[in-house]
Amino acid sequence: xxxxxxxxxxxxxxxxFGYKGRLLHKGINMxxxxxxxxxxxxxxxxxxxxxxxxxxxxxxxxxxxxRVDGDVVHKQSIDGLYNLRHKMGMxxxxxxxxxxxxxxxxxxxxxxxxxxxxxxxxxxFVMLKLNAVGLRGAHNLMPTELSGGxxxxxxxxxxxxxxxxxxxxxxxxxxLDPISMGVVCNLIRSLNDALGATSIVVTHDVHETFSFxxxxxxxxxxxxxxxxxxxxxxxxDKPFVHQFVHGEADGPVPFHYPAADxxxxxxxxxxx
Amino acid sequence: xxxxxxxxxxGLGHRVIEGVWRIGAGARLFSYIGFYLFESFKRPRLxxxxxxxxxxxxxxxxxxxxxxxxxxxxxQGYNTLQKYGSSEAIGVLVALSLVRELGPVVTALLxxxxxxxxxxxxxxxxKATEQLSAMEMMAVSPVxxxxxxxxxxxxxxxxxxxxxxxxxxxxxxxFVAVPIIGVDSGAFWSQMQASVDFxxxxxxxxxxxVVFGVVCTMIALFEGYDAPPTAEGVSRATTRTVVxxxxxxxxxxxxxxxxxxxx
Amino acid sequence: MERxxxxxxxxxxxxxxxxxxxxxxxxxxxxxxxxxxxxxTVTAAFENIGGLKPHAPVKSAGVVIGxxxxxxxxxxxxxxxxxxKLDKRYEFPKDTFANIYTAGLLGEQYIGLExxxxxxxxxxxxxxxxxxxxxxxxxxxxxxxxxxASDTKSSETxxxxx
Numbered sequence: 001x002x003x004x005x006x007x008x009x010x011x012x013x014x015x016x017f018g019y020k021g022r023l024l025h026k027g028i029n030m031x032x033x034x035x036x037x038x039x040x041x042x043x044x045x046x047x048x049x050x051x052x053x054x055x056x057x058x059x060x061x062x063x064x065x066x067r068v069d070g071d072v073v074h075k076q077s078i079d080g081l082y083n084l085r086h087k088m089g090m091x092x093x094x095x096x097x098x099x100x101x102x103x104x105x106x107x108x109x110x111x112x113x114x115x116x117x118x119x120x121x122x123x124x125f126v127m128l129k130l131n132a133v134g135l136r137g138a139h140n141l142m143p144t145e146l147s148g149g150x151x152x153x154x155x156x157x158x159x160x161x162x163x164x165x166x167x168x169x170x171x172x173x174x175x176l177d178p179i180s181m182g183v184v185c186n187l188i189r190s191l192n193d194a195l196g197a198t199s200i201v202v203t204h205d206v207h208e209t210f211s212f213x214x215x216x217x218x219x220x221x222x223x224x225x226x227x228x229x230x231x232x233x234x235x236x237d238k239p240f241v242h243q244f245v246h247g248e249a250d251g252p253v254p255f256h257y258p259a260a261d262x263x264x265x266x267x268x269x270x271x272x
Numbered sequence: 273x274x275x276x277x278x279x280x281x282x283g284l285g286h287r288v289i290e291g292v293w294r295i296g297a298g299a300r301l302f303s304y305i306g307f308y309l310f311e312s313f314k315r316p317r318l319x320x321x322x323x324x325x326x327x328x329x330x331x332x333x334x335x336x337x338x339x340x341x342x343x344x345x346x347x348q349g350y351n352t353l354q355k356y357g358s359s360e361a362i363g364v365l366v367a368l369s370l371v372r373e374l375g376p377v378v379t380a381l382l383x384x385x386x387x388x389x390x391x392x393x394x395x396x397x398x399k400a401t402e403q404l405s406a407m408e409m410m411a412v413s414p415v416x417x418x419x420x421x422x423x424x425x426x427x428x429x430x431x432x433x434x435x436x437x438x439x440x441x442x443x444x445x446x447f448v449a450v451p452i453i454g455v456d457s458g459a460f461w462s463q464m465q466a467s468v469d470f471x472x473x474x475x476x477x478x479x480x481x482v483v484f485g486v487v488c489t490m491i492a493l494f495e496g497y498d499a500p501p502t503a504e505g506v507s508r509a510t511t512r513t514v515v516x517x518x519x520x521x522x523x524x525x526x527x528x529x530x531x532x533x534x535x
Numbered sequence: 536m537e538r539x540x541x542x543x544x545x546x547x548x549x550x551x552x553x554x555x556x557x558x559x560x561x562x563x564x565x566x567x568x569x570x571x572x573x574x575x576t577v578t579a580a581f582e583n584i585g586g587l588k589p590h591a592p593v594k595s596a597g598v599v600i601g602x603x604x605x606x607x608x609x610x611x612x613x614x615x616x617x618x619x620k621l622d623k624r625y626e627f628p629k630d631t632f633a634n635i636y637t638a639g640l641l642g643e644q645y646i647g648l649e650x651x652x653x654x655x656x657x658x659x660x661x662x663x664x665x666x667x668x669x670x671x672x673x674x675x676x677x678x679x680x681x682x683x684a685s686d687t688k689s690s691e692t693x694x695x696x697x
Contacts, residue, residue: 096402432552
């Protein structure tokens with residue numbers, strides 16, 4: 001297959017995916033240009049995290065394809081997939097640190113697995129990455145001794161340990177206090193620019209996200225409902241975007257889960 | 273009535289499909305472990321760590337149980353044998369029952385309870401906290417890095433534990449028979465040595481414990497790997513590890529014994 | 536835990552395991568007595584071996600000096616051909632007598648060797664020609680009953696003659 005070196009490092013093309021007959025994504029198209037920080041936003045359960053797994057090749061799409069650096073992800077062999085994943089780093093929702101390893105060993109893990117560097121060099125790399133997230137002093141701690149924000153930062157150091165071209169963030173702000181949130185925001189932006197990488201941030205924190213990303217995709221009901229730069233979206237008059245950006249309880253996304261008529265349900269059993 | 277019957281058949285069919293699916297998934301995991309055979313022995317450090325977790329930490333329960341089982345065998349054996357005036361044969365009774373059956377079987381049952389549950393819970397939680405996914409995304413196969421070392425550690429630990437169980441059990445029997453009951457020490461050992469055959473009894477016992485090691489570890493690993501990533505899922509998987517391992521060990525013990533005695 | 540501590544424990548664990556297997560083999564099992572260093576093999580034919588099994592001890596004057604290595608049925612002479620491994624340190628004359636005995640009334644069966652008086656000794660591959668079969672309990676009992684019956688019969692005839 002001919003490889004086209006495009007400006008977009010990740011391209012999602014007409015992608016559909018679902019479990020057991022229920023489609024989660026219905027023909028999604030997205031592009032992620034090199035060097036940018038792009039957010040995928042949407043309500044809970046709209047399949048944002050699943051999109052990251054599709055990019056990482058942990059799931060296979062039903063229809064359509066995901067291309068990473070020109071390679072179709074789901075057509076790779078195991079080795080090809082692993083080679084592709086060398087280009088990616090992923091920050092999981094709660095960090096997913098290895099609980100039986102110390103902070104230092106967690107960050108050293110990908111380096112040890114994929115290189116044969118001597119211990120002194122591994123140490124230099126690990127300390128460099130930990131310093132970048134401000135946790136060099138915590139290298140001896142175990143993951144259970146870290147706060148949520150610190151664990152997230154260690155996981156970030158681990159995700160970028162091998163200088164990936166694509167960094168994916170799965171809900172990086174979930175459960176963080178405002179200070180930690182600000183720290184993580186700055187880290188995402190600065191790491192992206194320092195590494196010359198492309199970042200994909202899956203989140204639903206509108207205000208934090210709009211402050212530092214370059215481009216935003218809104219996903220709802222399995223399709224991309226809106227896209228644009230943060231400024232464009234803030235001024236958007238699309239009802240969904242308006243509701244989401246301003247956090248209104250009811251709107252095109254209803255407050256109620258689809259249900260039978262309330263009045264009729266209440267009267268059930270009383271009807272004569 | 274008809275509806276109830278339909279329900280029964282639906283349930284049965286569901287269980288059968290589920291069972292076949294699980295056997296297939298287990299076989300696939302097993303073949304992956306085989307696939308990473310050389311890879312895991314290239315990094316013995318990982319296996320050593322797991323031998324510590326499965327083998328060394330099970331040592332205490334195995335040794336204490338073995339001593340008590342041996343003492344009980346000594347008492348019960350003496351009680352029966354003295355009626356026939358052959359209480360010196362107590363050594364034979366203790367040694368044969370331990371080496372042939374109780375050593376491998378009781379060790380495997382205790383192993384399933386002590387180490388098997390730990391393996392299942394650990395892997396289930398690693399899965400629930402996305403550690404296995406994270407590993408995959410770092411282009412590291414969880415089967416090679418997490419599953420295979422634990423498998424080999426279990427397979428190596430089990431025969432060692434079973435041999436220790438038999439040895440300590442014999443000492444427990446000796447402790448009851450010789451100092452407490454007063455059987456002649458020489459008769460105890462010599463009768464034992466005359467009747468316990470190296471090939472037919474000891475080697476067969478070791479073969480049994482290796483088979484049990486493979487089965488128990490495999491069940492524990494599979495249940496953990498297959499567990500739904502929730503608290504309830506992990507707890508149910510842990511229970512299943514104990515139940516399935518115990519049933520598998522007892523069933524296999526019968527089959528192996530039949531083959532060994534028949535051969 | 537420290538890496539060296541883990542290594543130490545695992546080392547101790549594996550060493551203990553090997554020690555236990557050796558202990559089982561030597562102290563509990565019969566590996567010591569069946570491996571009597573160097574051996575030589577002789578054969579003996581019996582018309583009936585009773586319950587003799589491979590690995591059964593071969594004794595002389597009550598001392599174990601060898602083991603039964605194998606038992607096959609010889610369809611030419613309709614006899615059991617027993618291969619015996621004897622300790623190289625012990626030599627026996629050519630006309631040694633091989634008996635099958637039972638340890639106790641219902642115990643294990645073993646081969647007893649009684650030395651003869653000849654000058655030449657048994658060598659590897661030789662055959663012991665003087666053998667006595669196992670005592671079969673049923674045969675003994677039926678013989679006993681037969682004798683008893685004939686005894687009473689003869690005493691009756693003598694009575695009748697008187």
